[in-house]
Amino acid sequence: MEILSLLWGTVLLRPYVFAFLATYLIIAVCHMGWRRSLLFTVMAYCIAFLSEYSSTRNGFPYGFYSYIDTTRDQELWISNVPFMDSLSYSFLAFIGYSMALFMRSQLKGEGWDLRIKRDPVIENSLPTVFLGALFFMLMDVVIDPVAFQGDRWFLGKIYTYQEEGEYFNIPLTNFAGWFIVGSAILFCFTRVNRRLSERWPLPDKEYPFQALWGPALYLCVLAFNLAVTFYIGEMVMGLCGLGWTAAILGTLFYKINKTKRPA
Numbered sequence: 001m002e003i004l005s006l007l008w009g010t011v012l013l014r015p016y017v018f019a020f021l022a023t024y025l026i027i028a029v030c031h032m033g034w035r036r037s038l039l040f041t042v043m044a045y046c047i048a049f050l051s052e053y054s055s056t057r058n059g060f061p062y063g064f065y066s067y068i069d070t071t072r073d074q075e076l077w078i079s080n081v082p083f084m085d086s087l088s089y090s091f092l093a094f095i096g097y098s099m100a101l102f103m104r105s106q107l108k109g110e111g112w113d114l115r116i117k118r119d120p121v122i123e124n125s126l127p128t129v130f131l132g133a134l135f136f137m138l139m140d141v142v143i144d145p146v147a148f149q150g151d152r153w154f155l156g157k158i159y160t161y162q163e164e165g166e167y168f169n170i171p172l173t174n175f176a177g178w179f180i181v182g183s184a185i186l187f188c189f190t191r192v193n194r195r196l197s198e199r200w201p202l203p204d205k206e207y208p209f210q211a212l213w214g215p216a217l218y219l220c221v222l223a224f225n226l227a228v229t230f231y232i233g234e235m236v237m238g239l240c241g242l243g244w245t246a247a248i249l250g251t252l253f254y255k256i257n258k259t260k261r262p263a
Contacts, residue, residue, distance in 0.1 A: 024091030048089035061177035064162035096136030098214020133182030
């Protein structure tokens with residue numbers, strides 16, 4: 001009962017995380033079915049937890065940091081890592097993967113009603129894995145600096161690095177770690193996914209604007225963190241985040257315009 005109470009406390013303490021998680025699950029189930037979605041979520045959580053468990057002890061892959069356990073009696077922790085933190089990797093990795101699929105896949109449809117033309121070779125390829133990991137890491141360039149200032153907003157001060165970092169207190173090793181972990185999550189999933197095509201067929205039904213769902217959630221995550229950044233008065237940090245976001249938006253619009261352009 002205590003675990004259930006702490007799990008419910010996690011939802012109450014971090015409702016925005018679970019709002020993003022619920023949206024991710026809807027998108028993922030529509031895109032690849034509930035079995036693959038469950039597999040992706042569990043796989044991403046386990047890899048994320050192991051990476052955080054490791055880094056808080058030996059500094060790999062993010063650099064040395066530690067969580068501040070002031071909320072241990074309010075939310076669920078697994079060892080020395082908050083459950084919600086590792087869980088958030090599942091939807092962040094998926095929308096990074098969605099961005100890679102959007103950029104690398106052939107799109108079909110008219111106007112903004114774009115759908116992805118499914119191609120298992122592209123979906124499970126190494127270029128897609130590494131591009132997805134890059135988009136995954138770029139999210140953290142916006143997320144982690146404001147999360148580090150959690151004592152100035154409703155997140156709370158939840159972690160600290162052993163040494164002051166180079167990018168708004170975040171060490172560059174952290175971003176390298178995110179790329180490594182994102183690559184590990186997507187590599188493991190796509191290797192398994194290649195073997196599941198006959199056993200677990202992909203959903204046949206398509207939905208309006210479906211190719212844009214993942215990128216839209218990606219941009220919502222960035223917008224949420226940018227809004228908090230400006231809310232706490234970190235203007236330089238916010239402008240840097242806007243720069244990264246503008247570059248990402250530019251790649252999306254380039255792909256959309258290229259798709260709409262007559263052959």
